[in-house]
Amino acid sequence: MATLSDARRIVIKIGSALLVDRRTGALKADWLRALAEDVAWLKTRAEVILVSSGSIALGRGALGLGLSELALEQSQAAAAVGQIRLARAYEEALAPHGLTTAQVLVTLEDSSDRRRYLNSRATLETLISLGAVPIVNENDTVATDEIRYGDNDRMAAQVAATVGADVLVLLSDVDGFYSANPAVDPRARRYDVIDQITPEIEAMAGDAGSGLSKGGMKTKLMAAKTATAAGCAMxxxxxxxxxxxxxxxxxxxxxxxxxxxxxxxxxxxxIAAMKPRGEVTLDAGAVRALRAGRSLLPAGVSGVSGTYGRGQPVAILDGAGHVLGQGLTRYTAAETRTIKGHRSDEIEALLGYPGRAVLIHRDDMAL
Structure with a gap:
């Protein structure tokens, strides 16, 4: 079983109720400073991504909107005001530890649309590689019901899957998963470990969330399914x-x-289970590079077939037509035909706009 001590990459989800005082709408500054100490401590041995609620809760207090149910446009206005405060609070808490923060706002579309998913993944991977701590939140200023995650438990699980995290931590107002609601049933027992989410486990989950959050235990089980299916313990x-x-x-x-x-x-x-939408054929040098664990560059492509878009799966063939595997391409079929056989520093001149140096990244490839 994975633990914090042996995790290489950790995603931590923080709910509104932990960050914002429900009665006053003020930031819990002491709690956030203590969390920053934890993040700095973990960063000495692992990569850390934070998924944080709190923008609407902070913004509604600043705008004097009270605790009543908000209309969509009021929620979006509160998010616009609160997001600035939330980002600044994290920056001020982490800076004394020498940590650089980055704000990443996402919607459900960013994970359901493959091209946007790859863009999000590339951005997060780059931030992590540069030592920054990404602070991810739902883009409540523009998201409507159709493109919302709706709760940050499931969004955190999707982020964990996107970045290939080893562990997802849900900081909650309860200390684990119980057989019943411990607040009303004194016989409820907490599970230390759940190896499989069975129908019996699902039947134990309730809907109740805390005051400022929307998620209950059911959403946490949904998050656990997403995370564990992606190889991430939760x-x-x-x-x-x-x-x-x-x-x-x-x-x-x-x-x-x-x-x-x-x-x-x-x-x-x-990736291997996807149906390919096209094919790319490689020269001998590119085949050797892939087998050595490298990414595929445009210079190594000698042929292209099919019609596909960015982020879609393509089969990878050697010069004799043997299938080596498949991967998610960062260029369309038309773009690939234009840049194949060329060095990465020639891409902008060929396409007329800047592009990525890699055609298929090694992390987006199954050989």
């Missing part, structure tokens, strides 16, 4: 105490959902 633990991540590593109550495959293998399996 843990639910109590987040209200100062330094909750340090407490988790030191044995605080929690429920772990185990993953039975590692993130990279899960991603490769997902």
């Amino acid at each position: 843990v639910i633990t109590h987040g209200e105490a100062l330094r909750p991540l340090k407490a988790l590593e030191e044995g605080a109550n929690a429920t772990w959902f185990t993953a039975h495959i590692d993130p990279q293998a899960a991603r490769k399996r997902w």
Whole structure:
């Protein structure tokens, strides 16, 4: 079972109720400063991505909107005001530890549309490689019901799957998954580990969420399904105490959902199962490069067939027509035909606009 101590990449989900005082609408600055200590501590040995709610909760307080149900346009206005405050709060909390923060706003469309999914993945991977701490939130200023995740538990799971995280931590107002609601049933028992989400486990989940959050235990189980299917273990633990991540590593109550495959293998399996929309044929040098674990550059492509868009799967063939595998391409078929056989520094002149140096990244390839 994965733990914090051996995780290489960790996604941490933070709900509104942990960050924002429900009564006053003010930021819980002491809690955030303590969380920043945890993040700095984890960053010495792992990559960390934060998925944080709080923009609407902060904004509604600043705009004097109270605690009543908000209309869509009021929520979006509150998010526009609150997002600035939320980003600044994280920046001010992490900066004393020498950490650079980055704001990443997403919608459901960014994971359901393959091209946008690849763009999001590339941005997050680049930020992580440069040592930044991405702060991911739903783009509530533009998202409508049709393109919303609706809760940050599932969004955090999708982010974890997108970046190939080893562990997803849901900081919650409960200390794990229980057989019943512990607030009303004294016989409810907490599970330490759940290896499989069975119908019986699903039947135990309730709908109730805390005051400022929309998610209940059902959404957490949905998140666990997404995360574990992508090879990412997930843990639910109590987040209200100062330094909750340090407490988790030191044995605080929690429920772990185990993953039975590692993130990279899960991603490769997902790519391999797709139906290819076209083919690219490689020269001998590119075949050797791929077998050595490198990405595919346009210079190594000698032929292109089919009609496909960015982010769609294509079969990868050697010069004799043997299928080596397949991958998700960062260029359309027409663009690939234009740049095939050319160096990456020639792409902008050939296409008339800047492009990515890599045609198919090694992480988007199953050989």
